[in-house]
Amino acid sequence: MISLMQSFRIRGGVHPDPKKTATTDLSIASDFPLPKKLYIPLQQHVGKPAEPVVRVGDYVYKGQLLAHSQGMISAPVHAPSSGVVTDIADYPAPHPSALPIRTVFMETDGKDAWQLLQTHTDPFALSAEEISLRVGAAGVVGMGGATFPAAVKLNLGRKNKISTLLINGGECEPYLTCDDRLMQESADGIIDGIRIMLHGMETPQAIVGIEDNKPAAFRAMKNAAADYRQIEVRQVPTHYPMGWDRQLIRYLTGKEVPADGRATDVGVLMHNVATAYAIHKAIRHNRPLVDRVVTIAGGAAGSPGNIWVPIGTLISELLDYCRVNRTRMARLVMGGPMMGDALPIAELPVVKATSGILALTQDEITRGSEQACIRCARCISACPAGLLPVDMANRIRSNQLESAVDIGLKDCISCGSCSYVCPSNIPLVHYFKYAAGELAARQQAQHKTEQTKKLIDERNKRIERIEKQKAEEAARELAAKVAKYTADQAEQVI
Amino acid sequence: MLNVKPTTGPHTTENLSIGGIMRQVIYALIPATLFGLYLFGWPAINLFLITIFSALFFEYFCLKLADKPALPALKDSSALLTAWLLAMSLPPWAPWWVGVIGAGLAIILGKQVYGGLGQNLFNPAMLARVALLISFPLELTTWANVAPWLSESAPDFKTGLHITFMGLDNIDSSTGATVLGYVKTELSQKHPLSASLADIYNSNNAWLGFMRGSLSETSAILLILGGGWLLFKKIITWHIPLSIIISVALISAVFHALNPEIYLSPSVHLSSGALMCAAFFIATDYVTSPNTPLGQLIFGSACGLLIFTIRTWGGYPEGAAFAILLMNALTPLIDHYVKPRIYGRDRQGRPLEL
Numbered sequence: 146m147i148s149l150m151q152s153f154r155i156r157g158g159v160h161p162d163p164k165k166t167a168t169t170d171l172s173i174a175s176d177f178p179l180p181k182k183l184y185i186p187l188q189q190h191v192g193k194p195a196e197p198v199v200r201v202g203d204y205v206y207k208g209q210l211l212a213h214s215q216g217m218i219s220a221p222v223h224a225p226s227s228g229v230v231t232d233i234a235d236y237p238a239p240h241p242s243a244l245p246i247r248t249v250f251m252e253t254d255g256k257d258a259w260q261l262l263q264t265h266t267d268p269f270a271l272s273a274e275e276i277s278l279r280v281g282a283a284g285v286v287g288m289g290g291a292t293f294p295a296a297v298k299l300n301l302g303r304k305n306k307i308s309t310l311l312i313n314g315g316e317c318e319p320y321l322t323c324d325d326r327l328m329q330e331s332a333d334g335i336i337d338g339i340r341i342m343l344h345g346m347e348t349p350q351a352i353v354g355i356e357d358n359k360p361a362a363f364r365a366m367k368n369a370a371a372d373y374r375q376i377e378v379r380q381v382p383t384h385y386p387m388g389w390d391r392q393l394i395r396y397l398t399g400k401e402v403p404a405d406g407r408a409t410d411v412g413v414l415m416h417n418v419a420t421a422y423a424i425h426k427a428i429r430h431n432r433p434l435v436d437r438v439v440t441i442a443g444g445a446a447g448s449p450g451n452i453w454v455p456i457g458t459l460i461s462e463l464l465d466y467c468r469v470n471r472t473r474m475a476r477l478v479m480g481g482p483m484m485g486d487a488l489p490i491a492e493l494p495v496v497k498a499t500s501g502i503l504a505l506t507q508d509e510i511t512r513g514s515e516q517a518c519i520r521c522a523r524c525i526s527a528c529p530a531g532l533l534p535v536d537m538a539n540r541i542r543s544n545q546l547e548s549a550v551d552i553g554l555k556d557c558i559s560c561g562s563c564s565y566v567c568p569s570n571i572p573l574v575h576y577f578k579y580a581a582g583e584l585a586a587r588q589q590a591q592h593k594t595e596q597t598k599k600l601i602d603e604r605n606k607r608i609e610r611i612e613k614q615k616a617e618e619a620a621r622e623l624a625a626k627v628a629k630y631t632a633d634q635a636e637q638v639i
Numbered sequence: 640m641l642n643v644k645p646t647t648g649p650h651t652t653e654n655l656s657i658g659g660i661m662r663q664v665i666y667a668l669i670p671a672t673l674f675g676l677y678l679f680g681w682p683a684i685n686l687f688l689i690t691i692f693s694a695l696f697f698e699y700f701c702l703k704l705a706d707k708p709a710l711p712a713l714k715d716s717s718a719l720l721t722a723w724l725l726a727m728s729l730p731p732w733a734p735w736w737v738g739v740i741g742a743g744l745a746i747i748l749g750k751q752v753y754g755g756l757g758q759n760l761f762n763p764a765m766l767a768r769v770a771l772l773i774s775f776p777l778e779l780t781t782w783a784n785v786a787p788w789l790s791e792s793a794p795d796f797k798t799g800l801h802i803t804f805m806g807l808d809n810i811d812s813s814t815g816a817t818v819l820g821y822v823k824t825e826l827s828q829k830h831p832l833s834a835s836l837a838d839i840y841n842s843n844n845a846w847l848g849f850m851r852g853s854l855s856e857t858s859a860i861l862l863i864l865g866g867g868w869l870l871f872k873k874i875i876t877w878h879i880p881l882s883i884i885i886s887v888a889l890i891s892a893v894f895h896a897l898n899p900e901i902y903l904s905p906s907v908h909l910s911s912g913a914l915m916c917a918a919f920f921i922a923t924d925y926v927t928s929p930n931t932p933l934g935q936l937i938f939g940s941a942c943g944l945l946i947f948t949i950r951t952w953g954g955y956p957e958g959a960a961f962a963i964l965l966m967n968a969l970t971p972l973i974d975h976y977v978k979p980r981i982y983g984r985d986r987q988g989r990p991l992e993l
Binding site: 510513559 | 646660876982984
């Protein structure tokens with residue numbers, strides 16, 4: 146039951162074909178053969194990359210620390226299986242650019258042997274600080290794709306006296322069912338993770354929002370939460386981008402986060418269901434984040450499904466496992482089809498943020514050439530942030546980037562709703578991303594110029610100062626000489 | 640400057656193209672058009688075809704001149720739709736050159752000089768309609784009598800060709816005024832509405848469409864049906880049509896209540912002239928109407944007020960084309976001032992306060 150008041154809270158958005166039926170009824174497969182080699186990037190989170198603590202040739206157990214976090218916002222990285230570290234070097238990242246990042250190469254020994262785990266602990270006997278310390282040490286990051294270190298968020302929540310923890314079970318991207326399956330199969334674990342988070346943030350209540358196209362997940366979660374009055378499980382309408390934290394916050398609480406603020410400013414904080422599950426495993430079982438559920442789907446996948454995959458597994462191995470027809474695959478996408486990235490090659494590792502791997506056929510991505518804008522305003526009504534995509538694109542096209550910022554470029558969340566509905570096939574999101582990148586580059590260049598100018602100024606001042614000192618010294622010496630000479634003369638006279 | 644190779648999402652799009660949208664509008668126009676062609680016979684068919692083929696020719700000619708590929712642009716059906724709307728707005732028995740000149744004005748002056756599809760400020764069909772009305776007032780105000788297909792008064796194929804290409808020989812016997820035109824003349828001679836209206840207006844015939852006028856003026860009901868289709872297919876939203884209809888109905892109701900002998904009732908206003916066609920098919924033109932729902936409500940209400948004003952006090956009996964053109968000119972202004980509120984900000988763009 147969705148009240149009329151609440152439906153007014155949804156703005157913009159689109160209803161893409163969900164395409165979830167291929168995988169929503171399949172149990173998560175855990176028989177994926179352990180890869181011989183793993184490629185574990187040291188940056189799988191926002192913030193600073195992790196610093197390796199192992200050396201080439203070291204034998205590591207599953208779950209053993211490979212690299213520790215650095216700085217305020219960072220997360221450690223652990224060994225996804227047991228084996229030998231064969232190299233620590235640059236390797237392409239799972240990103241459209243495939244730019245290399247520092248990566249630990251591992252050869253697995255097939256034993257998949259865990260490091261000695263600490264004995265079972267009662268999370269509710271731990272202090273709130275201890276909870277976030279342990280979550281941080283387990284390398285848990287936001288699994289919905291944002292990859293913000295979970296411990297940092299817990300600390301933020303505790304400091305800001307959060308009134309409600311929101312749990313995102315929306316999964317509004319087409320094709321993806323990893324969260325759906327996780328909720329169906331591990332609802333108890335997720336609810337336990339939510340309880341641990343509530344304890345860790347000293348927050349009184351949690352609301353779980355699940356899109357109404359996942360009735361099985363909703364039932365499972367509702368049952369699992371039945372004994373806990375502080376956790377409410379609610380259905381939300383199927384609507385893209387319901388997974389956008391601010392859309393879900395407004396829908397579930399009626400609150401709107403100010404443009405320059407954070408969710409904590411309105412007393413809420415959001416975590417994804419998979420993050421809650423990872424926290425449950427980290428605290429209850431002392432298991433660091435070394436694997437995740439990945440949806441493999443798309444028209445080119447012969448046997449699509451959801452699989453528990455060790456971090457560092459090459460996507461190419463997943464494609465083979467799911468019998469992806471490479472000749473039919475026109476585009477390889479990591480994430481969902483709305484916000485995911487196209488990957489140039491398949492030899493890239495699965496990371497903590499990999500929710501899905503989509504092998505899309507030409508039919509699934511067909512897009513005509515860009516045509517003239519007919520001002521149909523579909524992009525405007527689709528924008529959940531209340532922007533004017535077409536105006537921003539026009540300004541960017543005529544290189545007026547600042548004026549695009551004036552009308553809200555920085556409020557764009559790149560959800561892709563505008564591009565999705567455009568009948569003229571204008572790649573609006575590309576314009577916005579281009580502009581954002583260009584502005585950042587300009588700002589950097591400006592910063593550099595200012596720095597250089599400052600340095601030159603300082604150098605000039607230094608030179609001036611030294612010369613002034615020299616001149617003063619010379620003058621002093623001269624004065625001394627004159628004085629001496631006059632004294633000598635005087636002496637002679639006398 | 641920009642690499643548009645799709646590396647980031649969305650990797651999927653709604654299955655909708657410009658041509659698809661234009662064709663939906665044309666489908667929605669078909670019932671009213673067929674009815675009009677049935678009502679006015681061969682001369683109307685001739686004029687209709689002449690206007691459409693001329694428009695397609697001018698579109699092709701302009702694109703060739705600009706060295707642009709002509710076929711894809713012709714395929715998007717936008718020129719077809721413009722010509723269709725223009726033809727529907729002309730007197731059905733107008734001579735052939737009205738269609739040719741009108742199509743030329745619409746495509747060249749109304750669209751291509753601005754840079755083609757999406758660039759024009761004014762609705763091309765209405766621009767051409769008004770330009771024709773001002774240039775050729777006689778031809779543009781000569782309205783054929785209703786002569787349904789197979790009825791005795793219906794011109795046969797040969798007579799049709801004669802009317803289209805050689806003109807009407809005996810004008811008075813086969814033409815007359817439209818409701819709005821007749822009423823305007825009568826009122827100018829101080830005849831009360833109750834007397835003059837009874838001669839020419841029959842509510843049922845007006846709503847069904849058995850009356851003099853252009854193809855787009857005849858059947859209000861079929862036009863509403865087509866408009867409903869466009870709403871159902873989400874090609875248009877309710878904002879513009881409803882605000883036009885409601886504003887005309889409201890203001891005419893007020894004036895009619897004040898003095899029913901001078902001011903027409905809402906029912907006459909809504910069922911005659913180009914009102915329904917304008918509300919659903921012309922004012923809703925994406926290119927020349929505002930972008931936001933609120934802007935569209937302002938645009939529609941103002942259109943309605945202008946239509947009523949021009950009809951009641953203006954020099955012309957019918958005001959839809961003028962009203963829409965005037966509001967087209969104000970569309971950029973409306974879009975400048977009426978913008979959606981950005982999430983997390985107030986209407987002025989400042990971040991919300993806690």
